[in-house]
Amino acid sequence: AQKITQTQPGMFVQEKEAVTLDCTYDTSDQSYGLFWYKQPSSGEMIFLIYQGSYDEQNATEGRYSLNFQKARKSANLVISASQLGDSAMYFCAMREEGAQKLVFGQGTRLTINP
Amino acid sequence: GAVVSQHPSRVICKSGTSVKIECRSLDFQATTMFWYRQFPKKSLMLMATSNEGSKATYEQGVEKDKFLINHASLTLSTLTVTSAHPEDSSFYICSADPGTGRGKGSKKLFFGSGTQLSVL
Numbered sequence: 214a215q216k217i218t219q220t221q222p223g224m225f226v227q228e229k230e231a232v233t234l235d236c237t238y239d240t241s242d243q244s245y246g247l248f249w250y251k252q253p254s255s256g257e258m259i260f261l262i263y264q265g266s267y268d269e270q271n272a273t274e275g276r277y278s279l280n281f282q283k284a285r286k287s288a289n290l291v292i293s294a295s296q297l298g299d300s301a302m303y304f305c306a307m308r309e310e311g312a313q314k315l316v317f318g319q320g321t322r323l324t325i326n327p
Numbered sequence: 328g329a330v331v332s333q334h335p336s337r338v339i340c341k342s343g344t345s346v347k348i349e350c351r352s353l354d355f356q357a358t359t360m361f362w363y364r365q366f367p368k369k370s371l372m373l374m375a376t377s378n379e380g381s382k383a384t385y386e387q388g389v390e391k392d393k394f395l396i397n398h399a400s401l402t403l404s405t406l407t408v409t410s411a412h413p414e415d416s417s418f419y420i421c422s423a424d425p426g427t428g429r430g431k432g433s434k435k436l437f438f439g440s441g442t443q444l445s446v447l
Contacts, residue, residue: 258441314376
């Protein structure tokens with residue numbers, strides 16, 4: 214069974230600082246994908262970044278990067294130069310190759326202070 | 328980018344009535360669609376997985392007779408909350424998988440904007 218854990222219920226960061234959101238996962242599969250989504254107060258789920266288990270390089274998408282440590286089973290999201298608009302809920306998720314479904318962690322509420 | 332349209336965005340209904348929520352992939356064909364439920368300040372809980380032309384696969388604890396899912400075409404899936412009660416009040420959100428064309432899921436799922444259901 215797959216499991217995703219986000220241990221930070223809330224994070225408060227000053228604008229322009231970098232922030233790391235933690236995510237650990239548990240799976241017995243060798244092939245899987247890790248995702249991060251942003252959910253603002255409007256409720257929509259915004260895809261941020263994807264990391265495949267066989268990808269050798271850490272994924273990057275603009276100000277977002279994923280610190281993938283396979284041996285530790287962690288997939289932390291790093292947001293550089295945070296902006297006020299980054300305030301939202303952030304969800305880590307995993308999808309095993311043999312499974313169709315995407316399973317989410319508990320989420321972290323990020324608040325960017327001016 | 329790919330767009331998934333979910334309608335309605337908000338619905339208020341009386342207890343005992345049924346509510347239908349639509350999820351459409353606008354610019355791609357979705358081999359698989361998913362329905363999630365989210366309580367305030369909580370994570371998304373998968374309710375069911377639907378594949379076009381076949382019966383939905385429900386997660387453990389989800390009543391399939393209460394939450395009817397129909398995936399009639401590659402661009403449309405519907406969730407009907409039958410005989411809704413106040414405890415069914417929640418945020419429901421769908422996602423669509425365009426697939427890879429090789430029988431596998433794609434790297435990215437696209438989400439609708441969600442439906443806030445309030446049952447009085």
